[in-house]
Amino acid sequence: MNLTLKVWRQDGPEATGHMDTHALGGVSPDMSFLEMMDMLNDQIIRAGEEPVAFDHDCREGICGMCSMFINGEAHGPGRGVTTCQLHMRSFNDGDTIAIEPWRAQAFPVIKDLTVDRSAFDRVIQAGGYISVNTSGNTIDANAIPVPKEQADDAFSAATCIGCGACVASCKNASAMLFVSAKVSQFALLPQGQPERESRVQRMVEQMDKEGFGNCTNTGACAVECPKGIDLSNIARMNRDFMSATVKSKK
Numbered sequence: 590m591n592l593t594l595k596v597w598r599q600d601g602p603e604a605t606g607h608m609d610t611h612a613l614g615g616v617s618p619d620m621s622f623l624e625m626m627d628m629l630n631d632q633i634i635r636a637g638e639e640p641v642a643f644d645h646d647c648r649e650g651i652c653g654m655c656s657m658f659i660n661g662e663a664h665g666p667g668r669g670v671t672t673c674q675l676h677m678r679s680f681n682d683g684d685t686i687a688i689e690p691w692r693a694q695a696f697p698v699i700k701d702l703t704v705d706r707s708a709f710d711r712v713i714q715a716g717g718y719i720s721v722n723t724s725g726n727t728i729d730a731n732a733i734p735v736p737k738e739q740a741d742d743a744f745s746a747a748t749c750i751g752c753g754a755c756v757a758s759c760k761n762a763s764a765m766l767f768v769s770a771k772v773s774q775f776a777l778l779p780q781g782q783p784e785r786e787s788r789v790q791r792m793v794e795q796m797d798k799e800g801f802g803n804c805t806n807t808g809a810c811a812v813e814c815p816k817g818i819d820l821s822n823i824a825r826m827n828r829d830f831m832s833a834t835v836k837s838k839k
């Protein structure tokens with residue numbers, strides 16, 4: 590395949606960015622999108638220029654690092670796949686492909702296609718955990734019965750890989766799908782009940798502090814989410830947040 594690639598280049602957070610155009614030939618339809626990017630960087634390095642900076646790690650859809658906005662869609666045209674799982678057979682010979690970083694105030698560009706997603710880490714640090722008594726009286730998690738339906742929903746919420754596609758796809762740059770998945774994975778389990786109210790309050794407060802926008806129920810996040818995180822998680826988080834806020838004001 591012969592492709593024309595329009596790639597966002599930006600030297601640093603304060604620099605002005607621009608699209609660079611590259612012609613790339615000999616691309617196999619069986620290559621992953623990231624292998625195609627490696628091929629592009631080989632070509633750029635051989636020309637004595639600086640390669641395109643982009644994030645990647647596992648290359649198998651589990652780490653959430655490969656954040657690219659491809660032809661106007663987070664993780665490109667595929668559904669239920671991350672950029673690293675996208676294959677070049679999703680494109681046609683002669684295509685022009687635009688490749689940009691996630692764009693959101695809370696995800697500043699570090700360089701080229703790499704953005705700073707540490708805002709997500711701070712939301713998790715604010716409450717995305719269960720405190721465990723390690724005094725010797727800890728109850729074995731397996732000894733606590735969990736209804737099958739709740740266990741399934743908790744596992745589904747826990748598949749969120751923190752990639753940030755939901756934020757990048759939302760016109761408000763809202764992080765509600767991500768935060769609600771992280772809230773729900775505990776809110777659905779008995780182990781998550783003792784801190785359920787304080788957890789949702791602290792995580793939502795941190796989400797707002799980081800500068801993410803509000804949810805206006807457009808649902809683009811769920812369409813582009815590579816893990817199929819359901820919008821019902823947002824409804825659960827809103828209910829929990831309202832209830833916790835009302836109780837804390839009594």
Ligand code: SF4
Pocket residue numbers: 748749750751752753754755756766767770810813814815816817818
């Ligand atoms: S909710 Fe989906 S799109 Fe958002 S961070 Fe999690 S896996 Fe990525």
Ligand code: FES
Pocket residue numbers: 644645646647648649650651652653654655671672673674
């Ligand atoms: S590189 Fe890990 S999910 Fe894509």
